[in-house]
Amino acid sequence: MKVRIKIIVVILLAALVGLALGFFSPWWGISFLILAILYAEMIYPKWNFFGQAILNVKDKGPHKVALTFDDGPSPWTEDILDELKRRGVKASFFVLGKNVERYPEIAQRIKNEGHHLGVHAYSHQKLHWKGPEFIREELDKSETAFQRFGIAHDPLIRFPHGFKNIFCVLEAKRRGLQVCGWGRGVWDSIRPGVDCIVQRSLQLKDGEILLLHDGDGIKENPDRSQTALAVGKIIEGMRSRGFEWVRL
DSSP states (O other), rough: OHHHHHHHHHHHHHHHHHHHHHHHHHHHHHHHHHHHHHHHOOOOOOTTTTTTOOOHHHHHHHHEEEEESOOOSHHHHHHHHHHHHHHOOOOOOOOOOOOHHHHHHHHHHHHHHEEEEEEESSOOOOOOOOHHHHHHHHHHHHHHHHEEEEEEEEEOOOOOGGGGOOHHHHHHTTOOOEOOOSSEEOGGGOOOOOHHHHHHHHTTTTTOEEESSOOOOOOSSSOOOHHHHHHHHHHHHHHTOOOOEEEE
């Protein structure tokens, strides 16, 4: 179920249950609604009540959009980097520590070519139901992967699936990492076809952040051929509409 639909369902169910509980005690109804809103905050990347986050690039000026990639690096990241270089575009990559261990040279290339190299945790586990100790260990392992190969990442983090809780946000703040969300996800992760990825991506609005994937969690040989083929078309399609690509 898409996250936006899930949010709507959660809010509607919460309203109904809250009203029902309200007949017994107003405090029960209010408490349930608050919990439902907090759950929606945990799974919706456009909300961040727990702290400040980069949710758009409107501060960069009008007619700006941003390109981001999650789950890399992978062999497909190199094809994407080639395309970005060819088109003169800088993007932001949120990489997994496990994949940095597999492809450190690709992670370093991301940085060397002027893109943002952000943190995406170590193993791509959903963290919104995890406690502070697990979250700390997950980010420690990711940091160790960078340090092992002498790679300096940027102070940016996007949690796996965009799911987070207060412990995630506090740990990111403790490490000096800025939490990042996105405005438009096009589900390239399920490989719907190049044309479909392009069509969905060209619906980007002013200031939005586009989420694409150059990996697939910690799978060793992900197929991101569709995304790699779509990138150039997305870049030029948005340019033809008068938009400029910027980093976060």
